Amino acid sequence: MTNSVAEIEKAPVIFIIGSNTTEAHPVISYRVKKAAREGSKIIVADPRRIELAEYADIWMQHRPGTDVALLNGLIHIILKENLWDRKFVEERTEGFSELEKAVSKFTPELVSQITGVPTEQLTEAARIYSTADAASILYAMGITQHVSGTDNVLTLANLAMLTGNLGKPNAGVNPLRGQNNVQGACDMGGLPNVYPGYQKVDDPAVAAKFAESWGNVPGNEPGLTMMEMMEAAEKGDIKALYIMGENPVLSEPDSTHSKENLSALDFLVVQDIFLSETAELADVVLPGVSFAEKEGTFTNTERRVQRVRQGIRPLEGAMGDWKITLELAKRMGYDWKYNSPEEIFNEMAALTPSYAGIDYDRIEKQGLQWPCPDKNHPGTRYLHQGKFPRGKGKFHGIDFIPPAELPDEEYPFLLTTGRKLTHYHTGTLSRRSSGLSTIDPEEMVEINPKDAEALGLEEGDKMLIASRRGEVTARAKPTERVPEKMIFMTFHFSESAANVLTNPVLDPVAKIPEFKVCGVKIKKDE
Amino acid sequence: MAEISVKINGQEVQIEKGKTLLQACEELGIDVPTLCYHPRVAIEGACRLCMVEDKKSGQLIASCTLEADDGMEIETESPRVVEARKLVLDLLLASHDVDCFACERNGDCRLQDYSYRYGIERTAFPGERREFPIDNQNPFFERDYNRCIQCGLCVRACHEIPQAGAIDFANRGFSSEIATPFNVPLEDSTCVFCGMCVELCPVGALVPRLDRFTGRPWEIEKVRTTCAYCGVGCQIELNVNEDRVVGISGYGESEPNYGDLCVKGKFGWDYIHHPERLTAPLVRKEGKLVPTSWEEALDYTARKFKEIKEEHGGDALGGLTSAKCTNEENYLFQKFVRAALATHNVDHCARL
Numbered sequence: 070m071t072n073s074v075a076e077i078e079k080a081p082v083i084f085i086i087g088s089n090t091t092e093a094h095p096v097i098s099y100r101v102k103k104a105a106r107e108g109s110k111i112i113v114a115d116p117r118r119i120e121l122a123e124y125a126d127i128w129m130q131h132r133p134g135t136d137v138a139l140l141n142g143l144i145h146i147i148l149k150e151n152l153w154d155r156k157f158v159e160e161r162t163e164g165f166s167e168l169e170k171a172v173s174k175f176t177p178e179l180v181s182q183i184t185g186v187p188t189e190q191l192t193e194a195a196r197i198y199s200t201a202d203a204a205s206i207l208y209a210m211g212i213t214q215h216v217s218g219t220d221n222v223l224t225l226a227n228l229a230m231l232t233g234n235l236g237k238p239n240a241g242v243n244p245l246r247g248q249n250n251v252q253g254a255c256d257m258g259g260l261p262n263v264y265p266g267y268q269k270v271d272d273p274a275v276a277a278k279f280a281e282s283w284g285n286v287p288g289n290e291p292g293l294t295m296m297e298m299m300e301a302a303e304k305g306d307i308k309a310l311y312i313m314g315e316n317p318v319l320s321e322p323d324s325t326h327s328k329e330n331l332s333a334l335d336f337l338v339v340q341d342i343f344l345s346e347t348a349e350l351a352d353v354v355l356p357g358v359s360f361a362e363k364e365g366t367f368t369n370t371e372r373r374v375q376r377v378r379q380g381i382r383p384l385e386g387a388m389g390d391w392k393i394t395l396e397l398a399k400r401m402g403y404d405w406k407y408n409s410p411e412e413i414f415n416e417m418a419a420l421t422p423s424y425a426g427i428d429y430d431r432i433e434k435q436g437l438q439w440p441c442p443d444k445n446h447p448g449t450r451y452l453h454q455g456k457f458p459r460g461k462g463k464f465h466g467i468d469f470i471p472p473a474e475l476p477d478e479e480y481p482f483l484l485t486t487g488r489k490l491t492h493y494h495t496g497t498l499s500r501r502s503s504g505l506s507t508i509d510p511e512e513m514v515e516i517n518p519k520d521a522e523a524l525g526l527e528e529g530d531k532m533l534i535a536s537r538r539g540e541v542t543a544r545a546k547p548t549e550r551v552p553e554k555m556i557f558m559t560f561h562f563s564e565s566a567a568n569v570l571t572n573p574v575l576d577p578v579a580k581i582p583e584f585k586v587c588g589v590k591i592k593k594d595e
Numbered sequence: 596m597a598e599i600s601v602k603i604n605g606q607e608v609q610i611e612k613g614k615t616l617l618q619a620c621e622e623l624g625i626d627v628p629t630l631c632y633h634p635r636v637a638i639e640g641a642c643r644l645c646m647v648e649d650k651k652s653g654q655l656i657a658s659c660t661l662e663a664d665d666g667m668e669i670e671t672e673s674p675r676v677v678e679a680r681k682l683v684l685d686l687l688l689a690s691h692d693v694d695c696f697a698c699e700r701n702g703d704c705r706l707q708d709y710s711y712r713y714g715i716e717r718t719a720f721p722g723e724r725r726e727f728p729i730d731n732q733n734p735f736f737e738r739d740y741n742r743c744i745q746c747g748l749c750v751r752a753c754h755e756i757p758q759a760g761a762i763d764f765a766n767r768g769f770s771s772e773i774a775t776p777f778n779v780p781l782e783d784s785t786c787v788f789c790g791m792c793v794e795l796c797p798v799g800a801l802v803p804r805l806d807r808f809t810g811r812p813w814e815i816e817k818v819r820t821t822c823a824y825c826g827v828g829c830q831i832e833l834n835v836n837e838d839r840v841v842g843i844s845g846y847g848e849s850e851p852n853y854g855d856l857c858v859k860g861k862f863g864w865d866y867i868h869h870p871e872r873l874t875a876p877l878v879r880k881e882g883k884l885v886p887t888s889w890e891e892a893l894d895y896t897a898r899k900f901k902e903i904k905e906e907h908g909g910d911a912l913g914g915l916t917s918a919k920c921t922n923e924e925n926y927l928f929q930k931f932v933r934a935a936l937a938t939h940n941v942d943h944c945a946r947l
């Protein structure tokens with residue numbers, strides 16, 4: 070997030086797009102509702118009637134995958150009605166003419182045609198957003214999990230820059246990150262093109278710094294992304310994978326294919342606390358420990374580095390995850406000496422400018438938000454104050470590209486996927502929690518009552534759902550939450566694995582798969 | 596900020612204008628008993644326990660609702676105050692199923708503490724008490740309204756925090772109770788099982804089912820940590836007894852959540868001790884994963900990595916690090932992949 074969780078309830082306008090906040094980030098949704106109650110204006114754009122739509126002043130039900138068109142449409146109106154922040158644009162940004170050019174064709178009429186949102190709603194939303202003292206955008210995977218994911222994010226940045234909604238409190242472009250430490254995993258260099266702190270692997274000075282600390286580093290060429298590794302495994306270019314605490318068989322699109330790829334490996338090592346669907350395919354499974362058994366830090370969605378403290382000893386027979394990695398390193402001839410996670414943190418902070426000022430003592434009572442470049446720095450509540458990392462903020466002229474696989478005659482329904490309040494990710498943890506699994510034992514596919522009726526489906530009936538990649542069965546839950554010709558599934562349940570169906574086509578830049586849109590056909594499973 | 600001056604128990608203090616008397620007392624470290632007050636929700640002034648005496652007018656006033664005024668003189672434990680509090684407690688106990696022995700909150704109960712503090716052994720008004728069936732239909736928490744004191748904290752929590760509006764006061768007077776609309780089971784109401792009502796309940800009326808009979812409050816150690824589900828990163832406390840997690844509570848004094856939780860954070864922790872937890876390394880032998888020693892598993896893994904690296908180069912290897920693991924584990928993991936396996940092939944799942 071550019072801004073902080075605590076700022077959300079103070080934002081006079083909150084624009085939520087591609088985030089079912091109530092279910093995926095519940096405590097943040099409490100803040101949105103509080104803001105709504107205290108008079109903030111709420112704009113929601115979502116193909117589903119998500120709970121926050123009930124709190125919204127405007128709910129735009131745009132068609133899945135039409136975000137760029139929708140946002141360009143809003144920008145078009147803001148320009149036409151002269152509601153943009155001239156001072157901010159002049160002082161802080163460049164590329165304005167590119168933006169103007171790109172959005173000129175996105176008239177309310179055209180946008181309405183593409184998105185299905187009435188023109189009056191577009192105008193009203195554009196006015197509310199652009200005339201606020203501060204407007205905060207909240208988004209999640211409904212924005213990123215598209216072939217146009219990067220375009221979507223850049224378009225949101227265009228909108229925020231045009232209206233001067235960056236670099237100040239209670240505003241910003243705020244991605245809500247899904248998993249507890251996905252922010253930290255990225256910050257720590259769990260990405261093929263960067264070392265910790267987003268320091269580029271192809272920067273020789275950076276490589277030299279890490280080589281000096283670590284002894285040796287690979288060359289300056291970025292490595293492969295997860296999806297590329299899967300493909301390389303299939304071709305035999307990658308022979309071995311070491312997977313820590315992830316379950317790609319269920320979390321990645323086209324599960325059947327993921328399984329085949331992993332099976333093609335010579336050697337697969339999985340470190341996890343349960344025998345996940347991925348661990349079942351492994352040659353070696355190494356039992357790690359849960360968060361209650363470890364010391365360390367997580368970094369939350371607002372960049373706040375917070376302590377994880379050990380409450381209980383590791384279960385007998387399991388081993389702390391850092392110790393496992395350390396033992397493997399030792400056996401490969403790297404005798405790294407760390408006595409505690411804290412020592413690892415300190416080494417990392419010394420090599421990572423944005424974390425340099427953080428240590429365990431400083432975050433004992435309350436976490437600090439990076440960037441925190443030195444020990445006296447109070448942390449950063451909101452980013453881009455006065456200046457962007459690259460100097461001027463750049464507008465990108467972005468055109469609308471439809472999703473890669475839309476419904477057609479053969480696969481007439483649009484499948485979109487996401488999360489549910491009571492479960493988490495691939496269900497490895499939440500389905501082994503007695504309360505959560507009792508209240509929500511299985512997948513309930515959301516389908517519009519009209520479609521359900523046409524297919525003869527009643528609540529709880531089994532349905533067969535098939536895409537070009539595979540088929541699954543799951544029970545139906547007729548609900549007005551989804552529009553006609555669209556169904557919604559989660560990826561929490563292995564026996565109804567939505568990712569058997571999803572399309573593995575990637576956003577060319579971010580390499581995020583298009584989980585949010587694919588074509589399926591449905592029938593009642595007799 | 597304008598400051599005003601008040602005298603509490605003979606002690607003169609300056610406080611910010613706009614603060615309540617209760618807050619003024621808190622700042623002075625004077626413990627005024629409250630049952631229906633909680634800093635996370637709106638003030639109601641319903642329980643009358645926080646009464647203090649205004650020396651000038653001689654009146655008893657609810658300190659939680661009244662803004663401190665310049666020149667006020669207050670007594671917090673005058674004989675009149677004590678008598679009035681005793682009466683409040685006595686009346687509460689009259690309609691309370693005093694069964695501390697079997698109660699989860701025994702030792703961590705404000706009704707119990709205050710009754711003891713004011714020397715009440717048992718109610719002076721024994722008589723008819725309404726009996727409520729215990730509701731343990733939902734999988735998360737028990738509702739025993741025989742122990743409810745109708746402070747309304749749960750109702751305010753529900754309406755103000757998740758804004759679920761699942762529960763409210765029903766009826767009036769003697770038959771007043773807290774219920775869902777039409778008394779439907781919670782599972783069929785708009786309840787989202789955030790557990791905020793449970794967190795704010797000052798007595799043993801709302802109790803997490805998993806926590807039942809797993810330890811007395813004084814046996815439980817609270818370990819502050821961070822929720823491991825979603826990216827909000829709520830601050831929580833593990834409730835630990837005899838090397839087992841037996842519950843989770845919200846930590847109220849810090850960003851980002853100030854005590855608020857959702858159903859996963861509050862109730863979704865018992866996977867930690869699930870019987871399917873892996874407790875020995877597994878190695879595939881003749882097609883099957885079989886338990887083995889750590890020595891063997893680690894040696895074998897390192898040897899295979901080394902062989903592949905030597906034969907095909909580091910780029911024939913790769914690692915997927917974890918958005919669930921700690922920063923320290925992630926840092927070490929990518930260092931291992933880059934330095935020891937000699938490749939930049941490191942990534943993690945679901946890139947947001």
Ligand code: SF4
Nearest residue numbers: 694695698704798799
């Ligand atoms: S709620 Fe308090 S007073 Fe009532 S039985 Fe439980 S511990 Fe005793």
Ligand code: SF4
Nearest residue numbers: 753786787789790792
């Ligand atoms: S659990 Fe949450 S939603 Fe349910 S009654 Fe309690 S406060 Fe309301």
Ligand code: SF4
Nearest residue numbers: 822824825829857860
């Ligand atoms: S308690 Fe709920 S909202 Fe808070 S971090 Fe955990 S899962 Fe997220």
